[in-house]
Amino acid sequence: MDELVERFLAGDRRALARIISRVESESGEGRECLRQLYPHSGKAHIIGITGGAGAGKSTLTGALAAEYRRRGKTLGIVAVDPSSPFTHGAILGDRIRMQELTLDPGVYMRSMAGRGALGGLAPTIDDVVAVMDAFGFDYVIIETVGAGQDEVEIAGLALTTILVNNPGTGDDIQALKAGIIEIADILVVNKADHPGADVLVSQLQALLSLAPAGARRPPILKTTALKAEGLAELADAIGEHGAYLAQSGELERRRADDARQQVLSIARQILLERIRAATSEEELAELVLRVAARKLDPHSAAEQLAGNVLR
Amino acid sequence: MDELVERFLAGDRRALARIISRVESESGEGRECLRQLYPHSGKAHIIGITGGAGAGKSTLTGALAAEYRRRGKTLGIVAVDPSSPFTHGAILGDRIRMQELTLDPGVYMRSMAGRGALGGLAPTIDDVVAVMDAFGFDYVIIETVGAGQDEVEIAGLALTTILVNNPGTGDDIQALKAGIIEIADILVVNKADHPGADVLVSQLQALLSLAPAGARRPPILKTTALKAEGLAELADAIGEHGAYLAQSGELERRRADDARQQVLSIARQILLERIRAATSEEELAELVLRVAARKLDPHSAAEQLAGNVLR
Numbered sequence: 001m002d003e004l005v006e007r008f009l010a011g012d013r014r015a016l017a018r019i020i021s022r023v024e025s026e027s028g029e030g031r032e033c034l035r036q037l038y039p040h041s042g043k044a045h046i047i048g049i050t051g052g053a054g055a056g057k058s059t060l061t062g063a064l065a066a067e068y069r070r071r072g073k074t075l076g077i078v079a080v081d082p083s084s085p086f087t088h089g090a091i092l093g094d095r096i097r098m099q100e101l102t103l104d105p106g107v108y109m110r111s112m113a114g115r116g117a118l119g120g121l122a123p124t125i126d127d128v129v130a131v132m133d134a135f136g137f138d139y140v141i142i143e144t145v146g147a148g149q150d151e152v153e154i155a156g157l158a159l160t161t162i163l164v165n166n167p168g169t170g171d172d173i174q175a176l177k178a179g180i181i182e183i184a185d186i187l188v189v190n191k192a193d194h195p196g197a198d199v200l201v202s203q204l205q206a207l208l209s210l211a212p213a214g215a216r217r218p219p220i221l222k223t224t225a226l227k228a229e230g231l232a233e234l235a236d237a238i239g240e241h242g243a244y245l246a247q248s249g250e251l252e253r254r255r256a257d258d259a260r261q262q263v264l265s266i267a268r269q270i271l272l273e274r275i276r277a278a279t280s281e282e283e284l285a286e287l288v289l290r291v292a293a294r295k296l297d298p299h300s301a302a303e304q305l306a307g308n309v310l311r
Numbered sequence: 312m313d314e315l316v317e318r319f320l321a322g323d324r325r326a327l328a329r330i331i332s333r334v335e336s337e338s339g340e341g342r343e344c345l346r347q348l349y350p351h352s353g354k355a356h357i358i359g360i361t362g363g364a365g366a367g368k369s370t371l372t373g374a375l376a377a378e379y380r381r382r383g384k385t386l387g388i389v390a391v392d393p394s395s396p397f398t399h400g401a402i403l404g405d406r407i408r409m410q411e412l413t414l415d416p417g418v419y420m421r422s423m424a425g426r427g428a429l430g431g432l433a434p435t436i437d438d439v440v441a442v443m444d445a446f447g448f449d450y451v452i453i454e455t456v457g458a459g460q461d462e463v464e465i466a467g468l469a470l471t472t473i474l475v476n477n478p479g480t481g482d483d484i485q486a487l488k489a490g491i492i493e494i495a496d497i498l499v500v501n502k503a504d505h506p507g508a509d510v511l512v513s514q515l516q517a518l519l520s521l522a523p524a525g526a527r528r529p530p531i532l533k534t535t536a537l538k539a540e541g542l543a544e545l546a547d548a549i550g551e552h553g554a555y556l557a558q559s560g561e562l563e564r565r566r567a568d569d570a571r572q573q574v575l576s577i578a579r580q581i582l583l584e585r586i587r588a589a590t591s592e593e594e595l596a597e598l599v600l601r602v603a604a605r606k607l608d609p610h611s612a613a614e615q616l617a618g619n620v621l622r
Contacts, residue, residue: 031610038608126609252603259602259609260595264583266613271582272575274621284571291570292563297349298437298570299342302577310585311622 005036008135013108016135020110023127034127041134042255044076045242048158049143055166056190059225061143065101067231068139074106075139076132078125080113108132123269126157126262155183156258159251160241162186162234165204167196184218185241192222192230216244271309278308316347319446324419327446331421334438345438352445353566355387356553359469360454366477367501370536372454376412378542379450385417387443389436391424391455419443434580437468437573466494467569470562471552473497473545476515478507495529496552503533503541527555582620589619 007015019037022030049064051057061077068075101107110132112122122128125142132140144154155161163184187208189200204220211217219237223230245251287304290296318326330348333341360375362368372388379386412418421443423433433439436453443451455465466472474495498519500511515531522528530548534541556562598615601607 035608035611039605042605130608255603256599259612260599262609263599263602263612263616264586266609267586267616268579268583270613270617271586271621272579274617275575275578275582288567288571288574291574292566294350294353297346297441298573298577300346301570301574302581305574305578306581306585309622310582310620 001036002033005033008033008037009040011136013105016108016131020128020131023131024112024122024124026124030127034130037134038130040136041130044133044137044140045160045238046129046133046158047139047141047238048154048161049141049164050154050161051164051188051190052166055164056225057143057164060162060164060188060190060223061141062101063223063225063228063231064234065107065141066228067235069101069104069106071235073138074136075108075141076129076135076137077101077107077109078128078132078140078142079109079111080122080125080142080144108135108137125153129157156261159245159254160185160238162188162238164188164190165200167191167194167200186234186237187218187220188234189220189222190225192224193227197222274309275305279305312347313344316344319344319348320351322447324416327419327442331439331442334442335423335433335435337435341438345441348445349441351447352441355444355448355451356471356549357440357444357469358450358452358549359465359472360452360475361465361472362475362499362501363477366475367536368454368475371473371475371499371501371534372452373412374534374536374539374542375545376418376452377539378546380412380415380417382546384449385447386419386450386452387440387446387448388412388418388420389439389443389451389453390420390422391433391436391453419446419448436464440468467572470556470565471496471549473499473549475499475501476511478502478505478511497545497548498529498531499545500531500533501536503535504538508533585620586616590616 004015004018008019019030019033022033024030047064049057049061058079061079065075065077102109110128112125112128129140129142142154142158161183163186165187167189187204189197189204191197201220201222208217208220221230221234221237223234225231245254284305287296287301291298291301315326315329319330330341330344333344335341358375360368360372369390372390376386376388413420421439423436423439440451440453453465453469472494474497476498478500498515500508500515502508512531512533519528519531532541532545532548534545536542556565595616598607598612602609602612
């Protein structure tokens, strides 16, 4: 076994940081580390926190982390939100809390770039989460900005997805498209001290009442993350959701579904890389030119590319 | 050559409808039709119309179509918006205008399902647009609801992308994320008779002034689609954008970029289908189970699947 992985398994945080960097660079070295440490993963409770800009996701993440630390739990945090105070832009109170967390040996934070202005998680986020999981953290929290694509992807990655809602933006409910609410395991109305909070809770309840009978109805919780209020209840609700997943058999189903999606997605990526390697830039450029000039249709061009690597 | 394609090229609208259905079903027959008619495509000006719910996209599409008919031009319309009045939900005035268009032999309309509640165009939309293009329409208009993913995809498909904005929703500018505005070739403030229209125009101008120097700045036009006002100016602006693309060399670059993306995307799809065909459901299920149980890492599992089809 790799010496770096040995140090990682012994709890060396510098080894953790180096392995994450390797995995993020999508190097062969990173994949080898991942292969060796993967059997140690699968124990952490992965929590996704998502919601619109300004909903207070980062503050909530920090406050939830502090709550878990009070309970003696360890955690990894991955912030994909580009405006996350983990990287910059925090208000002072947040920044102090974040600094406390940064100095805490029971917490490991990492920020990751998203796929660009229009959303989508980094392709290596599954691997980064698996590394943190294997390191032995009790919880891994992924905080991501609520663009549509991110929210779908986070639900495929997290066991418990928390959708943070913000009263007083005036268009709260409008923004909750039917599809978005379906991926949420827990709904949080943050800034519960805001006068519009109770209205928002009622609106969410009304929206949930439209869900098909028999479907699990996500609980709606109120928090005021800035004052650390409602966090014990949120941590309890996350625990209850985890227990529900395990008892209902849903956990096993989800793990299998997620594994299937992930394996097929990586396989597709591998094949695409092979096509790129097997096709010279001239061949590709010439094919593309013929398609652009309408001399060849794109399906026939794609068949030719695929033919370069397929049996 | 296929007899259906012959009838299609002779201008038979029933042949057009049948070929679109074949292409949408992703059948081998559909691909063969596409192969034969593809050389006849590439002449239509493809226009994408996108924007938030309630911005008046459908009314604008109908009014723009009527303007082109007055100019003696023919057009195909693809409505991806699930709430489009082309399918249902139109107010009366719209519905009458739509019916007129439906009876017009110079217009062909088709509605397509999107990829689901969370956005994304149907995977076959490129092919459907190519078929309409090859049929000989002067313009093909794609109308899509403004979810983030749709908007990125429509910009890769349309030569001219029109972002429709709606005054008076209170959160107009907030909704215009930096990335979204970058894909717009023309900005339209619809419902120009609304008191907030001029404020919205100023806000958009301020937003555009932040664009990097040297970049083409999209024009901002005011329309009142319900009263058919501002449509001649919009049609002129679309024509000017088309001329700009051709003169600047941007047209050729875009066509090549789009062809490259499309070919690689289809190639990836072909490879995934081959993997599915070459891998028994038992083998896949067993691999997935081992990954879910953390006995095998997903990269190694994916390598095994890829190995089933690679040379």
